[in-house]
Amino acid sequence: MQHTPDTLAQDFMQLRGYLTRLAYNVLGVRQEAEDIVQDVVAGMLAKVQEIINTDVESSSLASITITNPKAYFGRAVLNRALNRKHTMQREIAASYWGVWLPEPEVHEFTTTPTFDQHSVSLGLLRLMEILTPSERAVYVLVELFEESYADTAQMLDISQETARKQLQRAKEKLEGGKQRFTASRERHVQFFQAFSLAMQEGSIDELRSLLKEDACSYSDGGGKVVASRIVVQGREKCILALLNIAEWAKKAEPATWLPCWVNGRIGASARHNETGRIITILTLEADDDGITELYSVRNPDKLPLV
Numbered sequence: 001m002q003h004t005p006d007t008l009a010q011d012f013m014q015l016r017g018y019l020t021r022l023a024y025n026v027l028g029v030r031q032e033a034e035d036i037v038q039d040v041v042a043g044m045l046a047k048v049q050e051i052i053n054t055d056v057e058s059s060s061l062a063s064i065t066i067t068n069p070k071a072y073f074g075r076a077v078l079n080r081a082l083n084r085k086h087t088m089q090r091e092i093a094a095s096y097w098g099v100w101l102p103e104p105e106v107h108e109f110t111t112t113p114t115f116d117q118h119s120v121s122l123g124l125l126r127l128m129e130i131l132t133p134s135e136r137a138v139y140v141l142v143e144l145f146e147e148s149y150a151d152t153a154q155m156l157d158i159s160q161e162t163a164r165k166q167l168q169r170a171k172e173k174l175e176g177g178k179q180r181f182t183a184s185r186e187r188h189v190q191f192f193q194a195f196s197l198a199m200q201e202g203s204i205d206e207l208r209s210l211l212k213e214d215a216c217s218y219s220d221g222g223g224k225v226v227a228s229r230i231v232v233q234g235r236e237k238c239i240l241a242l243l244n245i246a247e248w249a250k251k252a253e254p255a256t257w258l259p260c261w262v263n264g265r266i267g268a269s270a271r272h273n274e275t276g277r278i279i280t281i282l283t284l285e286a287d288d289d290g291i292t293e294l295y296s297v298r299n300p301d302k303l304p305l306v
Contacts, residue, residue, distance in 0.1 A: 011069040012041065018070070019077045021118045025140045026081045026133070027088065028102030028125045029302075036080045040073065074155040078137055085133040097223025099231055101126055101295055103302040104281045106269065109259040118144055119264035122295050123285035126218065127177040131170050138163050139170040180292035181285045185265070191286045192266045196257070199246060204239060211235045212290040217242065222299030225279070226252075238294065253279055269304075278303050 016037060023033035092100050102125040120128075128136050137156055141147040142163070149160040156163065183191065191210060198206035217238045221227025226248070232241045249255065255270040260281075267283030281303060285293040297303065 012073055015070060015073055016041075018118075019073055021116065022074060022140065022145065023077050023081045024105075025118065025120050025125070025144060026078065026137055027085055028129070029088070030103050030105060032084060032088075033081070036077060036084065039080065040076050043076075068151065068154065071151050071154045074151075075157065078155055082133045082137060085136070089133070097221070098227060098229040099218050099220050100129075101218055101220035101297050101299075101302075104262045104267075104283070104297050105264075106267075106278075106281055106304050107261040109261060109266075116264065120144060121181065121265050121285065122263045122283055122297075123181050123293055124178070125263070126295070127174060127181075130173055130177075134158075135166045135170040135173070138166040139174070142167050143171075180287055183286040183288055187288065188284075188286055189266050191291050192268075192284060195284065195291060196268065199242065202243060202246075204243070207239045207242070208235065210291050211238055212287075212292050215290075215292055215294070217294040217296070219296040220299050220302070222301060224300055225298045227296070227298050242294075255279055277305070 019040070020033050020037045023036045024030050027033050027036075102122055104122055105119070128139065131139065134156065138152060141152040141155065142149065147155075149163050152163045153160045158166075194206070195210050197203075198210060213235050214233070215235050215238050217228070217232040219227040219232075226245075228241060232238050249270075253270075254273045256273060257268050257270050260267055260269045262281055262283040265283055267281060269278050270280040270282070271277065272279050279298065279300075281297040283295050284291050285295075
């Protein structure tokens, strides 16, 4: 199909939400994803301006043959996202203080939310960090976006056979961890509500009944605020850490906790009573029998401003 600059720009704008979600699921950082898509927009506008400033009738850029706009723009965004992911992994390994968690997507709590069909829980985003960037991109495209192997191969500039092999490797790496995230959305809400009540009451017995024996707690402060530098492993250690930090926070960071949606799952935000700023985002993962993982994002750079 022949595209003029105007129709190509229109296609891009229609796909912008899809492209931003795609980049975010590869990177785990919302702002980085938006910046990448914006860079592609800027590149498109520059190209359009170049066409305007030339003799369109004689220019080879007057029209472009594109059979699949989604794959065309997806490839541009993924190229940038994959390059950035490689760099991020090196930076995190070399200098990030403590536990690194993805940047959460936080939305106001409603009883009947509308979920993005491509929304990925914070737990799965964290788990996907064990994949190589290329494995992650294939997994996101095929498993989460349900793209065909043909379109996936086109977007990543690989063969369909390579895409299949990378998806298989990704599934094998993720299989064990994903078994910890099997609770339904309704069951997840029940666990979170019970957990919140147990924390309010400081009930060790109730926390023991909710957390599984091999539960883990992840806290990301980025070296800027108080947070555990390591993953806390085991039910009893998690409970001790949770109650200790809750007692400390009452005096050092008095805050009001409110429910919110975190990457399509129920969670809570802590808003400082004096400054009004969000200082913590909390959510969890669970299987059918109990809470398996807790996530506390406290790095100010990853938190909503309002």
